[in-house]
Amino acid sequence: MRLNILIGGKAGQGINKVSGIVSKILINQGYFTFNYRDYPSIIRGGHNFNVLSISDKNISSHESKIDIMIALDELTKQIHKNEIKKNGVIIDYKDFLKFGLNLNIALSGALTKVLGIPLKILLSEVKRSLSSDNKQALIAATTGYNSQSNKYNFKKINNHLSLMSGSQAVAIGAINSKIDLYFAYPMTPATGVLHELAAKQLEHNFMTFQPEGEIAAVNMALGASFSGAKVMVGTSGGGFDLMSEGLSLQGISEIPLVVYLASRVGPGTGIPTYNMQGDLDIALRAGHGEFPRIVASPGDPLESIEITNELMYLSEKFKCLSILLSDKHVAESEFSTDKKPKRPLKINITRKLPGDSIIKSSSYEQDDYGLTTESAEFAIKNGDARIERYEQIRNGCKNFEMIKIHGKKDSKNLIIGWGSTKGAILDAIKGEDFKFLQAIYLKPMSDKIKNEIQKAKNVILVESNLTGQLGRLIREKTGISIKNRILKYDGRPFRSDELKKELLKI
Amino acid sequence: MTKNPEKPGVSLRTIKHSTWCPGCPDHMILEASRRAILSLIKQGYKKENFAMSAGVGCHGKIFDYLNISGIYGLHGRPIPTAIGIKLGNPNLNVIAFAGDGDTYSEGMAHFIHACRFNPDITLIVHDNQAFSLTTGQATPTSQVGYKTKAEPLGEFNQPLNPIHLALSAGASFVARCNARDETHTQKIIERAIKHKGFSFVEVIQDCVVFNLEVNDRDNKMYKLLDKHRDMKMALKFAQEFNYNKVSDKIPLGIFYQKHRNSLNEEWPILNKLVKQKKTWKDLKK
Numbered sequence: 001m002r003l004n005i006l007i008g009g010k011a012g013q014g015i016n017k018v019s020g021i022v023s024k025i026l027i028n029q030g031y032f033t034f035n036y037r038d039y040p041s042i043i044r045g046g047h048n049f050n051v052l053s054i055s056d057k058n059i060s061s062h063e064s065k066i067d068i069m070i071a072l073d074e075l076t077k078q079i080h081k082n083e084i085k086k087n088g089v090i091i092d093y094k095d096f097l098k099f100g101l102n103l104n105i106a107l108s109g110a111l112t113k114v115l116g117i118p119l120k121i122l123l124s125e126v127k128r129s130l131s132s133d134n135k136q137a138l139i140a141a142t143t144g145y146n147s148q149s150n151k152y153n154f155k156k157i158n159n160h161l162s163l164m165s166g167s168q169a170v171a172i173g174a175i176n177s178k179i180d181l182y183f184a185y186p187m188t189p190a191t192g193v194l195h196e197l198a199a200k201q202l203e204h205n206f207m208t209f210q211p212e213g214e215i216a217a218v219n220m221a222l223g224a225s226f227s228g229a230k231v232m233v234g235t236s237g238g239g240f241d242l243m244s245e246g247l248s249l250q251g252i253s254e255i256p257l258v259v260y261l262a263s264r265v266g267p268g269t270g271i272p273t274y275n276m277q278g279d280l281d282i283a284l285r286a287g288h289g290e291f292p293r294i295v296a297s298p299g300d301p302l303e304s305i306e307i308t309n310e311l312m313y314l315s316e317k318f319k320c321l322s323i324l325l326s327d328k329h330v331a332e333s334e335f336s337t338d339k340k341p342k343r344p345l346k347i348n349i350t351r352k353l354p355g356d357s358i359i360k361s362s363s364y365e366q367d368d369y370g371l372t373t374e375s376a377e378f379a380i381k382n383g384d385a386r387i388e389r390y391e392q393i394r395n396g397c398k399n400f401e402m403i404k405i406h407g408k409k410d411s412k413n414l415i416i417g418w419g420s421t422k423g424a425i426l427d428a429i430k431g432e433d434f435k436f437l438q439a440i441y442l443k444p445m446s447d448k449i450k451n452e453i454q455k456a457k458n459v460i461l462v463e464s465n466l467t468g469q470l471g472r473l474i475r476e477k478t479g480i481s482i483k484n485r486i487l488k489y490d491g492r493p494f495r496s497d498e499l500k501k502e503l504l505k506i
Numbered sequence: 507m508t509k510n511p512e513k514p515g516v517s518l519r520t521i522k523h524s525t526w527c528p529g530c531p532d533h534m535i536l537e538a539s540r541r542a543i544l545s546l547i548k549q550g551y552k553k554e555n556f557a558m559s560a561g562v563g564c565h566g567k568i569f570d571y572l573n574i575s576g577i578y579g580l581h582g583r584p585i586p587t588a589i590g591i592k593l594g595n596p597n598l599n600v601i602a603f604a605g606d607g608d609t610y611s612e613g614m615a616h617f618i619h620a621c622r623f624n625p626d627i628t629l630i631v632h633d634n635q636a637f638s639l640t641t642g643q644a645t646p647t648s649q650v651g652y653k654t655k656a657e658p659l660g661e662f663n664q665p666l667n668p669i670h671l672a673l674s675a676g677a678s679f680v681a682r683c684n685a686r687d688e689t690h691t692q693k694i695i696e697r698a699i700k701h702k703g704f705s706f707v708e709v710i711q712d713c714v715v716f717n718l719e720v721n722d723r724d725n726k727m728y729k730l731l732d733k734h735r736d737m738k739m740a741l742k743f744a745q746e747f748n749y750n751k752v753s754d755k756i757p758l759g760i761f762y763q764k765h766r767n768s769l770n771e772e773w774p775i776l777n778k779l780v781k782q783k784k785t786w787k788d789l790k791k
Contacts, residue, residue: 358573
């Protein structure tokens with residue numbers, strides 16, 4: 001059974017509260033949820049909506065047709081009227097206007113009743129989520145609840161689930177890695193990690209710092225890593241561009257650095273609060289000169305926790321740049337899971353540090369003393385050492401899951417994707433004759449990708465971008481050009497039912 | 507890096523031959539800095555606890571000659587690099603060496619914000635009022651009328667006054683030196699390193715190849731009295747020299763010094779690391 005609930009209203013009306021309360025209740029009842037957040041770059045007003053998808057089985061996407069609409073304003077009803085299924089339920093704000101600011105709480109109550117969940121559970125969640133004993137809110141919730149009748153029966157089932165966004169997950173991954181310093185300048189959709197980490201810094205003995213810009217952030221991070229801290233920086237497309245020269249400094253100085261890059265729609269300011277996998281190319285290549293790096297991309301929060309830790313481990317081990325490439329869809333959607341992340345790897349800093357010895361690190365080519373050299377001999381020597389590090393990193397990454405195979409393992413129909421398309425692809429191919437190869441490490445890239453492509457009869461590339469950047473990377477690495485491409489570049493992530501139709505057409 | 511680059515018999519100096527032009531006052535800034543650090547080591551500072559950052563430009567070469575830890579960073583970025591080094595280990599004594607092109611042009615935002623943030627680091631700006639390593643273009647402190655290959659009509663922008671700017675931006679230690687007065691510069695650098703907070707030392711230096719018309723101003727320079735001064739007075743002295751050729755008096759010394767909580771005091775965790783003389787590695791997590 002699967003339902004899709006659309007909750008829409010103006011920015012500031014508190015639609016996230018509705019999805020938050022109801023998700024939490026459903027998770028506790030043992031149901032899987034996925035919450036997609038769609039909002040423009042507006043703080044008050046406009047039109048925001050969430051699609052909360054719920055199921056008794058694992059899901060990680062939302063669908064295009066709506067079973068229940070929670071309308072906090074008139075515009076929501078107008079914009080989404082064609083998405084509602086026949087017999088779909090509309091819960092209208094007009095019936096609850098008297099609750100003022102607690103309109104969203106009243107609507108949460110109404111929705112909970114429609115889903116057939118006891119009032120007691122609703123009230124305890126409302127209390128917990130407001131973290132104060134707000135009598136008005138409880139009255140709103142109860143009145144909302146009593147205004148509806150049961151349509152569904154989400155009785156408690158035996159699943160033990162947790163709920164998390166990608167941003168929360170990256171923060172957990174960083175804390176699991178015993179991060180010391182996180183540097184970031186605010187930029188959607190990377191800011192979520194800054195907020196998460198800032199809230200937890202005192203409890204976990206680390207520090208977050210918001211400097212005057214991304215250029216400062218990356219140079220500070222290199223400085224701090226040099227003197228012995230475990231560091232990470234976070235940013236999105238434009239901020240990442242500003243960091244490019246710093247990445248290049250990493251390439252020559254070999255000071256460990258992890259960059260969290262959460263993509264949104266570019267070029268330029270683009271569509272800043274929407275989603276695009278448009279930054280794989282810059283993750284692979286940003287920074288002048290030639291130097292090794294690792295780029296890996298999680299497809300959900302669980303992978304975000306694990307890969308953040310893997311990259312912090314690999315960066316320290318190989319003194320290299322690692323880019324954790326995520327996007328708005330993974331960062332800001334809320335996923336449920338019944339799985340636990342792998343045990344984090346312990347990161348030991350064993351290199352010599354200032355304070356104990358004299359250590360010189362440089363943006364110039366260095367001689368054996370750590371001093372500037374312009375000699376041809378050292379240019380070759382250091383260049384060769386860099387080439388050797390490419391090889392060491394390639395071997396080092398083989399210890400991790402560089403790709404994952406999902407779906408029907410013996411299918412001849414192979415879907416290839418990366419990052420945030422994972423959720424919709426997994427849900428779209430359920431019960432169908434498809435195998436899905438999820439590329440996690442994009443640099444270095446697994447040799448197994450070529451084998452999988454050669455074994456398949458039909459290969460389909462699925463990406464949320466304009467030009468099929470993973471497809472181009474695969475062609476560069478394997479010489480194979482993937483002809484079937486499903487590319488979405490409207491800033492909205494794939495919805496699994498629509499993707500399924502497109503996949504079956506090919 | 508495996509080998510120790512220290513020059514036998516000359517503490518804190520590396521074996522690297524200087525590639526600064528003969529007669530360049532950068533040599534004197536190097537010597538003043540070296541002596542200041544040596545003096546502090548005699549007073550109990552640990553040699554290994556000194557760390558530097560440098561930008562790119564003539565000034566940056568100091569990285570290769572001064573044998574302390576550090577990062578030879580990017581053009582314009584010695585300040586954030588130094589702040590990072592300090593945050594990564596707040597027990598280090600961190601000095602950022604910068605140039606006037608480097609920091610007043612490319613890195614200006616960092617300069618202003620460092621004054622605000624008040625990290626416990628020292629910034630030494632080698633100010634020769636020209637981009638000399640790129641053959642003499644005008645920097646933000648070049649005088650009006652300065653003709654270069656890039657400004658053939660002459661610089662028409664008024665120079666900015668870094669002392670005035672640092673005071674306005676909230677720097678807690680602001681000083682100016684003459685590179686040729688090595689003893690005075692050494693003394694000021696020592697005081698700057700000892701200052702708990704962001705200390706800014708602007709060092710006026712001649713360029714022996716470019717922008718010659720602003721050279722040889724020693725006769726206009728005088729030393730401020732070494733005493734407490736309020737902001738109003740500090741700003742007044744800052745305005746005596748506007749970096750144009752026509753200025754009469756060039757005050758040297760400490761314009762302003764006032765303790766204000768540095769990042770180390772503001773952030774509980776840094777405070778803990780400093781008080782317990784610990785590094786991040788030693789923290790239980």
